Amino acid sequence: MSFSQIGVVGLGIMGAGIVEVFARAGYQVVGVAESAPAVEAGKANLAKSLSRAMAKGKLSQEQSNEITARVSFGEDFGLLANSDLVIEAAPEILALKTDIFSKLDSAVKPTGILATNTSSLSVTDIANATKRPEKVIGMHFFNPAPVQKFVEVISTAHSDTAVVTQIVDLGNSLGKHLAQISDQPGFIVNKLLLRYLNHAVQILDSGQATKEQMDAAMRELSGYPMGPCELLDLIGIDTCVEILKTIHADTRLEIDEPAVGMVQLVSAGNKGRKSGSGFYDYSEKLDVPTDSNDEVKNQVHNDLLIAYLGDCIAMEATGYATKADIDFGMKLGCGLPKGPFEVIESIGLENVRAAQAELAERSGVSAYQPLPL
Numbered sequence: 357m358s359f360s361q362i363g364v365v366g367l368g369i370m371g372a373g374i375v376e377v378f379a380r381a382g383y384q385v386v387g388v389a390e391s392a393p394a395v396e397a398g399k400a401n402l403a404k405s406l407s408r409a410m411a412k413g414k415l416s417q418e419q420s421n422e423i424t425a426r427v428s429f430g431e432d433f434g435l436l437a438n439s440d441l442v443i444e445a446a447p448e449i450l451a452l453k454t455d456i457f458s459k460l461d462s463a464v465k466p467t468g469i470l471a472t473n474t475s476s477l478s479v480t481d482i483a484n485a486t487k488r489p490e491k492v493i494g495m496h497f498f499n500p501a502p503v504q505k506f507v508e509v510i511s512t513a514h515s516d517t518a519v520v521t522q523i524v525d526l527g528n529s530l531g532k533h534l535a536q537i538s539d540q541p542g543f544i545v546n547k548l549l550l551r552y553l554n555h556a557v558q559i560l561d562s563g564q565a566t567k568e569q570m571d572a573a574m575r576e577l578s579g580y581p582m583g584p585c586e587l588l589d590l591i592g593i594d595t596c597v598e599i600l601k602t603i604h605a606d607t608r609l610e611i612d613e614p615a616v617g618m619v620q621l622v623s624a625g626n627k628g629r630k631s632g633s634g635f636y637d638y639s640e641k642l643d644v645p646t647d648s649n650d651e652v653k654n655q656v657h658n659d660l661l662i663a664y665l666g667d668c669i670a671m672e673a674t675g676y677a678t679k680a681d682i683d684f685g686m687k688l689g690c691g692l693p694k695g696p697f698e699v700i701e702s703i704g705l706e707n708v709r710a711a712q713a714e715l716a717e718r719s720g721v722s723a724y725q726p727l728p729l
């Protein structure tokens with residue numbers, strides 16, 4: 357199957373980023389959102405991203421014009437009738453997504469593949485809202501979509517293997533690295549990343565460290581491109597709370613319950629960059645967070661890193677994902693300088709194990725205990 361027209365539903369940061377990825381790769385793209393202001397916001401998101409690339413000399417005006425000319429926008433699902441693939445990038449609310457999929461099922465030609473960019477919801481539940489569940493798949497991009505080179509392809513028990521192969525080939529044509537996985541809450545990256553982000557806010561809530569100390573610790577001591585509070589603001593704190601709720605409903609572990617500090621910010625309307633403020637205020641240009649308290653930074657860095665490495669070991673041990681997929685996911689999906697198994701290799705498994713046991717003992721959280729194996 358060849359893909360000539362790609363549809364995208366939802367034109368927030370992720371939807372507009374996905375539009376850009378396909379238009380840059382030469383595909384004709386139709387972007388649909390629920391209202392005229394949402395369509396305008398999608399157009400503005402695309403224009404801003406292309407201007408940024410032009411300002412950096414990465415794109416000429418002519419190339420930018422060509423990319424823009426490949427995209428059309430509107431509010432009507434009928435515009436998606438001839439799309440070979442439609443990717444949904446609406447907010448993380450299951451009822452909203454199932455409603456969209458049932459409408460897409462009627463609007464899009466029968467041969468069209470329907471994909472969801474859900475971060476953690478059940479792709480199976482979404483597929484069940486259509487009469488073509490074998491053609492419904494998860495295609496999970498990372499923020500910013502034009503920058504991050506990783507895509508998770510999620511199949512369900514319904515999925516037609518030929519559809520999975522076509523989507524993998526399509527993803528490769530975008531220059532992305534793909535991992536094929538089954539339908540589990542949080543998939544590979546969000547399961548690991550959201551627990552780490554939640555852990556950071558739990559530390560913040562306990563008063564052990566400030567947001568600046570935490571962000572500086574992960575940037576300076578592990579070379580992460582952003583600290584956890586900065587990243588929560590980038591992803592959207594509301595989105596993170598929704599993902600954590602889905603993961604928590606599955607694991608029932610206290611460490612997966614959305615941290616109070618996050619829930620309160622969302623209640624106050626401070627959802628992160630998209631609302632102008634979150635952990636930080638974006639009304640003016642921000643400096644990179646710094647802090648000179650090395651003792652606090654070392655402790656926070658140790659605790660966040662060791663808990664995360666333990667989660668990576670546990671995920672690989674369940675057989676859900678390979679070490680290579682986990683390493684690629686964290687490096688290419690989140691811009692980390694090293695994959696977790698590369699970090700474990702350099703620290704030494706025995707040292708990680710000892711640090712896990714020490715963290716579990718000190719914090720009283722049994723979920724941090726190393727696996728018996």
Ligand code: CAA
Pocket residue numbers: 405408409412414474475497498499500501502503504546549581582587590591595689690691
């Ligand atoms: N859209 C398009 N391009 C963007 C961009 C955006 N919003 N933001 C940055 N870029 C591009 C820049 O143009 C620049 O491109 P070049 O290298 O070609 O010049 C590049 O990204 C680096 O940007 P900057 O130099 O301006 O800024 P930076 O070096 O601080 O990088 C960052 C910004 C790419 C966002 C980097 O900080 C990063 O990788 N952070 C981690 C982001 C992350 O973890 N994402 C995954 C979140 S999880 C998720 O998305 C899944 C989910 O379901 C929740």
